[in-house]
Amino acid sequence: MKKIVKxxxxxxxxxxxxxxxxxxxxxxxxxxxQRMNIELEFLNASGEVVDTQTLExxxxxxxxPETCAHFIKLCEDGFYNGVTVSNVNGTWCEFGxxxxxxxxxxxxxxxxxxxxxxxxxxxxxxxxLKVEGGALVMKRNYDVTDGTDNSPKYDTAQSSVLVMFNSTxxxxxxxxxxxxxxxxxxxxxxxxxxxxxxxxxxxxxxLGKFNTVERLETDADGNKTYYFEKHAxxxxxxxxxxIKSDYYSVIVDGEGEKHYYKGVGAVSENELTGDDLDSFxxxxxxKGNYFxxxxxxxxxxxxxxxxx
Numbered sequence: 001m002k003k004i005v006k007x008x009x010x011x012x013x014x015x016x017x018x019x020x021x022x023x024x025x026x027x028x029x030x031x032x033x034q035r036m037n038i039e040l041e042f043l044n045a046s047g048e049v050v051d052t053q054t055l056e057x058x059x060x061x062x063x064x065p066e067t068c069a070h071f072i073k074l075c076e077d078g079f080y081n082g083v084t085v086s087n088v089n090g091t092w093c094e095f096g097x098x099x100x101x102x103x104x105x106x107x108x109x110x111x112x113x114x115x116x117x118x119x120x121x122x123x124x125x126x127x128x129l130k131v132e133g134g135a136l137v138m139k140r141n142y143d144v145t146d147g148t149d150n151s152p153k154y155d156t157a158q159s160s161v162l163v164m165f166n167s168t169x170x171x172x173x174x175x176x177x178x179x180x181x182x183x184x185x186x187x188x189x190x191x192x193x194x195x196x197x198x199x200x201x202x203x204x205x206x207l208g209k210f211n212t213v214e215r216l217e218t219d220a221d222g223n224k225t226y227y228f229e230k231h232a233x234x235x236x237x238x239x240x241x242x243i244k245s246d247y248y249s250v251i252v253d254g255e256g257e258k259h260y261y262k263g264v265g266a267v268s269e270n271e272l273t274g275d276d277l278d279s280f281x282x283x284x285x286x287k288g289n290y291f292x293x294x295x296x297x298x299x300x301x302x303x304x305x306x307x308x
Contacts, residue, residue, distance in 0.1 A: 031062035035307035055206035056183040064179035087292040117154035129178040136180035216295035
């Protein structure tokens with residue numbers, strides 16, 4: 001009898017332990033989630049930090065398990081500490097590939113394995129997340145194939161993360177791994193008509209705080225600066241790599257005409273004309289995906305940590 005009572009008691013403790021473990025794991029939309037804090041720094045033209053904001057994100061561990069585990073590993077290793085927002089436009093921005101010194105980008109050294117793309121076109125199903133405002137998407141190589149009979153370049157993701165401002169067909173959920181969401185319910189949303197002097201990031205949701213990066217796409221004179229990622233195949237079956245190249249600026253005048261300049265800023269003697277302009281615009285049309293729009297001033301990740 002004592003043995004039976006002891007066995008029942010042991011079973012009860014086991015069930016309590018299992019229940020406690022399950023209860024501690026937060027679940028949302030059928031997936032366990034891991035909450036993260038992203039500390040974002042805004043710098044002025046002199047490189048001084050003028051604003052720091054903490055954003056909240058949720059990683060969906062069951063929807064993209066390898067991608068989430070990889071992202072958390074990079075965070076815990078401090079990989080993202082100090083990386084810059086290296087591309088921004090009206091639909092998304094991205095971070096994780098570069099650090100920045102003034103107007104110069106340096107590719108972040110990456111020593112980890114590439115990721116297997118966790119999305120439908122790569123044979124992975126069950127991800128319920130959408131490409132919408134607040135979505136975190138693991139960027140991969142834009143080119144679907146390498147021009148040969150080799151398999152599509154779906155397994156090329158490394159560290160660059162796209163933060164969606166709103167939905168877009170460019171990074172569809174069937175072709176890119178969506179693995180998390182910024183918190184969108186913890187404050188008022190971003191209003192891009194608010195003047196810089198009246199902007200209060202602290203009152204915005206996490207998505208709203210990241211949305212404010214959008215206004216840094218152009219300077220007060222309408223100048224936009226691009227960074228071109230040159231790429232090349234270095235061996236059969238290898239991946240593309242990015243190397244430091246030239247900057248180009250574009251000025252849009254009152255009539256909507258664009259003027260392109262080689263270098264940072266609109267310096268008249270560096271305006272592209274004739275064959276140089278034709279070559280550049282041809283490159284821009286053919287390889288537009290490799291032109292990063294550099295924010296006027298720097299926005300960088302200070303740290304990303306698990307939320308207790």
